[in-house]
Amino acid sequence: MTTTLNSFETAGASNLEQAITEAITEARTTCDLNGSDSAGCAVAWDIVEELQAEKSHQHQTKQNKTSLDNYCDRHPASVECLIYDV
Secondary structure, three states: OOOOHHHHHOOOHHHHHHHHHHHHHHHHHHHHHHOOOOHHHHHHHHHHHHHHHHHHHHHHHHHOOOHHHHHHHHOOOOHHHOOOOO
16 A cells, blocks of 8 residues: 555645545555455544544534624634723
8 A cells, every 4th residue: 555644634624525436446446455454444534533533534624613703703802802801
């Protein structure tokens, strides 16, 4: 297997779907060459699973933000977004 998880970890959110597609193709190729019971096949599918989990995690994170959180991301210096230590 020539592709590793490290090569996909640098993919941004916009490239994550492409990385998943490439990992699936790589996993299928690895399993065809080495057999479905090989260690390389298992590792290749583990990579696919990790990438899909990351995509799911990023999707959850985006949904948990409130409108105030979104506003503060765009305008961090506004009065509503300032945080004071008491």
